[in-house]
Amino acid sequence: MSVSGTPQLVFVHGIGGPRDAAGERREWLVALAEGARAAGHADAVSGLTQGWLAEVRFADYSDLFTDAEAQGDGPWTLDEPEDAAFMTEFVASLVDELARQAAERGDRRTAAVAEDARAQLPGAGETEEQGAGEPFRVLGQVLTTLLQTPGLRGCAQWASGTPLLWHLAQVGRYLRRREADDTGRTLDVRIRERVLEGTDPGRPLIVVSHSLGTVVAFEALRQHKGPVPLLMTLGSPLATGAAVLQRLVPQPPRTPDRVERWLNFWDRDDVVVGRPRLDKWMLPNEAGVVPETSRVDSDGLWVHTATKYLRQPGVAGPLVEALKR
Known part of the structure; x- marks a missing residue:
């Protein structure tokens, strides 16, 4: 009590x-x-x-x-342009943050990884033209590249960018304010x-x-x-x-x-x-x-x-x- x-x-x-x-x-x-x-x-x-x-x-x-995924309302495939645009913007912000940190420390290796990751980001308007699942694959690869930075390499929490993207997508799923239940x-x-x-x-x-x-x-x-x-x-x-x-x-x-x-x-x-x-x-x-x-x-x-x-x-x-x- x-x-x-x-x-x-x-x-x-x-x-x-x-x-x-x-x-x-x-x-x-x-x-x-x-x-x-x-x-x-x-x-x-x-x-x-x-x-x-x-x-x-x-x-x-x-x-x-997890319940939403089991009911067929997920996980996100990023096939809808709005969802793909959000996650592209969100991942791009992570790339920018890593580049900013590297510049402040004079860390050339991390700066090079961030530059490589930025080059892989979908360009403006590309997400609407890509095939089903393509935005997810591309952004997963971007995050896999980010995980190669000296501070993150070998991190047991994320073996690759794909599981990290699944989890980061929870931010977008919350903010899109959908996935209604029976009530x-x-x-x-x-x-x-x-x-x-x-x-x-x-x-x-x-x-x-x-x-x-x-x-x-x-x-x-x-x-x-x-x-x-x-x-x-x-x-x-x-x-x-x-x-x-x-x-x-x-x-x-x-x-x-x-x-x-x-x-x-x-x-x-x-x-x-x-x-x-x-x-x-x-x-x-x-x-x-x-x-x-x-x-x-x-x-x-x-x-x-x-x-x-x-x-x-x-x-x-x-x-x-x-x-x-």
């Missing part, structure tokens, strides 16, 4: 395959506890792992993508319902979201009526220009009304993340809240995982402080 006044902590995952909600909840909490200890909050570790500091829920919506509720509506399911508007709600989950959380919190002391976005594609930002609801995008603080974290080596432009592109809510963006630097291959972000003391510290309030 919930204790009155106990904060609610909701984890919102991003792209990927089917989830083990209980297992991932545990993994996110363990990572957060490590980050909290490093941030000087060792006293909060047992409270996080044993559940008395906050009521913690892992909002799992991964089965909604007429579109995929994006059902995903947002999962995030807010069981939340109590009479108690503080703290949301930690990652990747696609940052887009979902941003839109879901518009419907939440209770206090949100902290919204945390990790590895967010929200600032990926027209590909994502201009498809958000509402337009122009603004911080959800009940959010009291928004912390946005990006890793320099996270190819899925747009540069820290979010605070410039997001209008404030009535309280004047806009995203505060900070950079973190993780070690190892493929830094686009929620647990890598949560282990950072700069991420875990303010999160624990919000829970202790």
Whole structure:
């Protein structure tokens, strides 16, 4: 039974395959506890792992993508021009981001890979003339090329660009706002319902979201009526220009009304993340809240995982402080 006044902590995952909600909840909490200890909050570790500091829920919506595929409404083949155009724009933004990172570091090898990947992108108007499945094949090859960069080569999470494209396509499937069920509720509506399911508007709600989950959380919190002391976005594609930002609801995008603080974290080596432009592109809510963006630097291959972000003391510290309030 919930204790009155106990904060609610909701984890919102991003792209990927089917989830083990209980297992991932545990993994996110363990990572957060490590980050909290490093941030000087060792006293909060047992409270996080044993559940008395906050009521913690892992909002799992991964089965909604799988269900749509099983019913014949997916996976995306990108045969429709609108879908192909979106994914081409989205993948192109990832190529541009990688090239930008390489230029800043003077990394010629990565710059050459990005140039090769850019040369493979479909040109303007080509997607409508290609045969069935061709845009998907081409974009999969572009991503396979990107995975040859020194920082991503050998990454066990993605053996090639094709499975990565399947997962990145979840962003487009959410934003196209279709795939309705028998009740007429579109995929994006059902995903947002999962995030807010069981939340109590009479108690503080703290949301930690990652990747696609940052887009979902941003839109879901518009419907939440209770206090949100902290919204945390990790590895967010929200600032990926027209590909994502201009498809958000509402337009122009603004911080959800009940959010009291928004912390946005990006890793320099996270190819899925747009540069820290979010605070410039997001209008404030009535309280004047806009995203505060900070950079973190993780070690190892493929830094686009929620647990890598949560282990950072700069991420875990303010999160624990919000829970202790």
